[in-house]
Amino acid sequence: MSSVQYNIQVTKQRIRAEMHKSAQGPLSIPKLVAVSKQQPDNKVDQSILAGHRVFGENRVQEAKQRWEARKVKHPDLELHLIGPLQTNKVADAVALFDVIEVVDREKLAKIMAAEMRRQNRHLPCLVQVNTGEEPQKSGVMPSEVDEFIHFCQEDCSLDIVGLMCIPPADEESAIHFALLREMAKRNELSELSMGMSSDFEVAIAFGATSVRVGSAIFGAREKQ
Numbered sequence: 001m002s003s004v005q006y007n008i009q010v011t012k013q014r015i016r017a018e019m020h021k022s023a024q025g026p027l028s029i030p031k032l033v034a035v036s037k038q039q040p041d042n043k044v045d046q047s048i049l050a051g052h053r054v055f056g057e058n059r060v061q062e063a064k065q066r067w068e069a070r071k072v073k074h075p076d077l078e079l080h081l082i083g084p085l086q087t088n089k090v091a092d093a094v095a096l097f098d099v100i101e102v103v104d105r106e107k108l109a110k111i112m113a114a115e116m117r118r119q120n121r122h123l124p125c126l127v128q129v130n131t132g133e134e135p136q137k138s139g140v141m142p143s144e145v146d147e148f149i150h151f152c153q154e155d156c157s158l159d160i161v162g163l164m165c166i167p168p169a170d171e172e173s174a175i176h177f178a179l180l181r182e183m184a185k186r187n188e189l190s191e192l193s194m195g196m197s198s199d200f201e202v203a204i205a206f207g208a209t210s211v212r213v214g215s216a217i218f219g220a221r222e223k224q
């Protein structure tokens with residue numbers, strides 16, 4: 001067994017164990033989104049060979065190079081966009097990805113909605129929330145989340161299924177996960193994308209329905 005295959009198995013075991021442990025955790029087994037950004041192709045191939053099918057990428061161009069041919073070969077692949085989306089990349093993103101986790105501003109929501117109609121690809125979307133209110137980070141401010149979700153649903157007819165966050169690196173993630181859960185609950189959204197290699201078990205304890213794990217599966221990323 002390759003180390004990537006082993007790491008996927010261990011991560012899945014940890015996910016299941018945490019889910020069964022936590023009373024407030026999710027009702028079904030959280031989805032493992034394997035974050036393949038900046039990882040070598042042979043490791044990505046090993047994970048596909050091991051049967052893994054759900055992946056996350058943060059850049060549209062890199063993802064296109066990496067996944068366009070693989071998606072033809074493996075039609076059951078499910079690709080999540082987890083990095084900031086520029087409006088000039090929306091057409092490519094809608095064509096390639098299966099879930100968009102980074103809806104965070106009105107202009108983007110409008111352009112995405114128009115593009116999804118044009119391509120007749122109505123993808124499930126998550127709203128990214130800047131729970132730490134960090135100036136350099138994308139995401140909707142917590143005070144604007146309810147209104148923004150409403151805008152996406154009512155004015156753009158986007159299929160908003162949940163919320164996503166990336167907590168500040170230097171703070172306890174738990175507070176941010178709890179906040180995200182609260183915002184999803186009051187907006188009646190079922191999906192919570194939260195937790196990375198260092199804190200996915202905490203996220204599951206707070207109800208994550210999907211976790212985004214990169215380095216714990218593939219090892220440290222290559223420098224860009």
Ligand SMILES: *Cc1c(COP(=O)(O)O)cnc(C)c1O
Pocket residue numbers: 035037058082083166195196197198212213214215216
């Ligand atoms: C890179 C990245 C991850 C994965 O991070 P690891 O610490 O390697 O697990 C998860 N989510 C987002 C949004 C990322 O950009």
